[in-house]
Amino acid sequence: MQQVTALARDLVATDEPYEVGLEIHGVSAHASMEVEPAGLVYLIWGELTDWVELKPDENEQAAAEMFRAAREWLSLDLADREGVARYLNYWVYDVCG
Template identity: 75%
Template sequence: MTNPMQDDAEVAYVQEVTALATDLIATDDPYQVGLDIHGVSAHASMEAEPAGFMWLIWGALTDWIELKPDESAQAAAEMVRAAREWLALDLADREAVGGYLDYWVHDVCGYARRAGSGGRGPR
């Protein structure tokens, strides 16, 4: 059985992240909006299923700029790509969202997959 409070929290989180992703692709400073997505995700990670994974993604992307300033243009371009791909998702399709999260967490950001996960990450 699904917890309606969790569903409401997840819907609110997804709406907030979607609005921030829209802002990110329109700004000249994706880093600042990336920090906002990271922060929102940290606060929602206990109530909204995708938030913990988004926290990992946006933490890695913002850290990239902080730790490798000579690669900031490349990191910013990846932030824009992540936001565009999020906006292109059918957010009601859990498998599509899971595929996005899996790709960004593991293939782009480089976090290890758990043993026995079958190559697919979050759902």
């Protein structure tokens, strides 16, 4: 999950979050076999990057949500399993549906 955190830092520092979002999606795909939360991170970033690809007229909204997801990830204490679970559940079920 350290790679996700590093990429989230990169994302909030860029003007083009889509490419970094794809990197987060890819990194979490490889980690999802080893770390349970990575599978949910994979779902979140897959949905966010698909939003850009499938609804180009909503790119600004999708980018705003990518920035928000990254900032919220960076504010997490990854040692707090309950906090991480709340983040993941919120993004998977409430935001991404």
